[in-house]
Amino acid sequence: MELVVQGIIKAFELLISFDPEVMGITWLSLKISGTATFISLFIGVSTGTIVALTNFPGRKLVVTLINTGMGLPPVVVGLFVTILIWRNGPLGFLDILYTPYAMIIAQAIIATPIVMGISLAAIQNLPPNLRLQILSLGASRLQMVWILVKESKLPLLAAVMAGFGGVISEVGASIMVGGNIKGYSRVLTTATVMETGKGNFDIAIALGIILLLLAFMVNLFLTHVQQRQQQR
């Protein structure tokens, strides 16, 4: 119990004193996971929408694969990204192993199926005739898709939350492809793992609390936006 209390006190000390190392780690975590979520949003929403609106042979299989991807184990993603960007790997020439770029790629791969799956479900949940109604009003296909995406704003915001929540708390892939290099690729989760390993529970708890606070604040903001939408 004392350990926990000490940890919390230490966390507040670190936060109030704006400890440069902790701030650096926090900022990097936000940057990496934010960028990864943004990329996943782009690929996930567009692909999810296309799959929702088209009919092609093997569509069921694709939907099943997307849904499976929503539960992709981060270590497996970490393993494959590592193999790909390993010095002798197919993308070795990029020379990005143990960099924040590699972490962004791995996290984007984890978040994309989550965003894609939720977007797919959101677009499919719209009234089936809405597409035809918009087309009959004279919309081009692109205008029609844009309106459908706007109509699914609420679930798409949920997709952002789920995607961001998935990658900010992820540790397996980040440590494998990022290497947890101090001041360069160390993020909140990898730092927490390391500090726990060293027995520095107070710092680990502090980092854990920051991680929770961060996730809470981002979700608080998105929930606020979502609920405001609903009330309109």
Next chain:
Amino acid sequence: MNPILTIQNLTLRRGGITVLDVSEINVEEGRVLALIGPNGAGKSTLLLTMAGLLKPERGTIYYKGSPVDTNARRAQMRRSISVVFQEPLLINTSVYNNIALGLKFRHFSKDEIKKNVDAALDYFGISFLAKRSARTLSGGEARRVSLARAFALKPELILMDEAFSSLDPPTRETLIDDLRHILGETKITAVLALHDREETLRLAQDVAVMVDGKIIQSGATTRIFSHPESEFVANFVGTETIVPGVVKANRAGHLEISINGITIEAVGDFSVGDKVYCCLRPEIITLSPVTPELSSARNVLKAKVLKIVRQAYLYKVFLDCGFPLVAYLTIPSCEDLGMCEQSFFAVSFKATAVHLIRR
């Protein structure tokens, strides 16, 4: 007659099943055509095909005389047509923006958009809703907005799929009245998928009856209701009494028909021995007290009252005059006659009011 839209030899399949098989249908310019038929008859599918939103496997659609056979022509036709779906399908923005949506897609200028939207709001009596969010509307209001959105486009042809379903009766009544008025005033050609006879009689000048993806009878509304060509159409248009009979005599078109041994008179072009269905609409039947001279009169039969069912403004009276017969009676006349179940009355109807269908 000048058709704005014609469909010829059209078939449409879905999931290996033929859902539409229409040999020909014409939508006459400036008139209102009702597509009626039971659920699953293909009314909605035919509407979507007319709108150019579904592509048939076979057959041709002619719009203003030209075949709609390329994607460009289909797109062009679509821009002259408005579609109103069964659900209002409004998007999450203000009422004004919802009505303006199609005008924006069709590249109207800002001034024209404002003018058309204001006019459409006014037509449907919903100007006060302009700034409201579409999400906060009642069912009737949302329906009016979706109709206003369709009319704002000033289309040449408007297609409506069950536009009054799931509305409460008073809301439905006023909306039908308003729509009838607006259609009459604007002279916009319209095709309405309906399943209610009363709506059909109030709104449409022409009717096409659909069953299993086929049009089984089409023509002027009054003609379809008074001269159904099959037992199915007769049933669907509300002919309560349809009884089988045999032609016993034909004197220059004046027929004697035997139904269960009872002879009635009718008019028509049938030969002795022909088997027919005799259709008697409830409104042609007159009921009066039984009098001694009853037996000699033509088409006057003694009937026993089996059951009296109170409807909104009428009594529906089930009778037995040797064959089952249904009549409608106003509430005061039912009381004046002192009608009760098991009592006897005289029923009469004109020979010319009996509609015959060959069986």
